[in-house]
Amino acid sequence: MSRLHKKGAHPNAVQFDKYDYYRRSVQSPESDVLFYRKTFKELTGRTPQIFREDFCGTHALSCEWVKLDKKFKAIGIDLDPEPINYGKQNYQSKLATEQTSRIEIMQKDVLSKDLPKADLVLAANFSYFVFKTRERMKTYFASVKSSLNPRSLFIMDTFGGSLCYDANEESTRHKDFTYFWDQESFDPITNRAHFHIHFKPHGKKKIERVFSYDWRMWSVPELKEILEEVGFKKIHIYWEGTTRAGGGNGVFKSTSIGEACQSWIAYIVAEN
Ligand SMILES: C[S@@+](CC[C@H](N)C(=O)[O-])C[C@H]1O[C@@H](n2cnc3c(N)ncnc32)[C@H](O)[C@@H]1O
Structure with a gap:
């Protein structure tokens, strides 16, 4: 997200809050964190406590995560200070001090060595598509695998069609x-x-x-194969259901058969 217009700096001089528009267009952090917690419980029988949001940007998900339970902690990782600071000023500022004390944001590359251990690592909004080669994707997946606690999950979304x-x-x-x-x-x-x-x-x-x-547009089988190669034991695909009008209904269920729609979104959930 480097080629961005600062608020009010566009030649059209339109005042707008790009991260607010972004959140309202492509994010649903309140319901997404519920899906992660439920999926984790169903697959592992455990409740995850430490959530690591890779490519966290404004870390909207981390802010929702710490609201779910007093024991929950969130770690956000992103290279870009601009969305990190936006999240601190606009999302963390709405939380109780006790809740923000359970959030740690690191301005770092997700490929850095020794990132903090977590129960649940998340890569949302397709951010890992930034890796263009199989080798780099494999390095990232291996690093996530090594930073997961036992009986934990790596969840990422993907899209295609x-x-x-x-x-x-x-x-x-x-x-x-x-x-x-x-x-x-x-x-x-x-x-x-x-x-x-x-x-x-x-x-x-x-x-x-x-x-x-x-x-780079990555296919589900390519990603599954790389996850398996780095040692993830089971890979699940959660496919989105459809409304009567044919659009996505926001409900994701585990399946082994997808549907060749013009445009689809799914979650890949990897168990370590
Ligand atoms: C598509 S945005 C997604 C932001 C957020 N996860 C969301 O769901 O909206 C991608 C984010 O990844 C960050 N990013 C890209 N490459 C990165 C890397 N190697 N390590 C850490 N962050 C990275 C960018 O700075 C940007 O904030």
């Missing part, structure tokens, strides 16, 4: 702005894809490229 193999743009209207997810390119030789998020506050000009991502 026929729409991801070409340029396209989709939009979602919110109360006071429209969110755009723009896939600029896809290269079938490298699977490299470039994406942008644009926002258009109602009645104002569209603000282009507020967030940009340079990713």
